Amino acid sequence: MLAISELTAGYHGVPVLHGVSLAVRTGEFVTVLGANGAGKSTLMQVLMGLLPSMSGRVEHRGEDLLRVPAHERVSRGIAYVPEGRRVFPALTVEENLRAVNLKHSATSYAEGLDTVFTLFPRLKERDIQLAGTLSGGEQQMLALGRALMSRPSLLLADEISLGLAPIIVDQLFEVFRDLNDSGVSILLAEQNALSALEYADTAYVLETGSVTREARASDLLTDASIVESYLQEL
């Protein structure tokens, strides 16, 4: 589905990612673990075409993704949940969902809304509520809902658990599992290693812009060095 090889990217000519290689197979749930500043968001931004790469290749279903303009990546079935929720606070839940640009998607607004409201009945109940008055967890559901309006086959998500109560984080990860079970491939960047490793198939560890580990997620849950660095809360 997605093959990233030797990707280098950064800001103002200074690399932040140093030759990152990773793969997401069709139907796979992959997580990228990394501390603050490791480069997770930088990777996501390159994948979405929001930041140019310096070198390396990204293939999506055999196509050179780095040559596909950002606005066309949605037509390739790719969607993105950015870090920090970024919903429009002064718009209602439904207006937020309708504000998603589906011009380059094969999905209609009716189909998108149906998908999102089936997955999140809580958003349906609150469809006319202003997004700024939702709880943090509901805003994250809405941010995820916005990405799902185009019914993607590859979902990229950045730090979905940041600042949320553990019970809400569990609910969100259950949604990710359901999406994955329905065939959506997932690449999730997370600092919350415990949840990410419990739900993902494969994990990569990103340290100061380089991949230092690739393993089955379940294996890392019991790995002493990972427990020490990322699972202190255990």
Ligand code: ATP
């Ligand atoms: P976090 O979880 O804190 O967002 P991250 O792993 O996503 O961490 P990035 O946001 O990708 O990390 O940041 C990686 C490095 O790039 C950091 O050193 C950061 O300061 C730097 N950086 C990020 N955005 C910019 C920018 N717009 N201009 C310059 N440097 C940046």
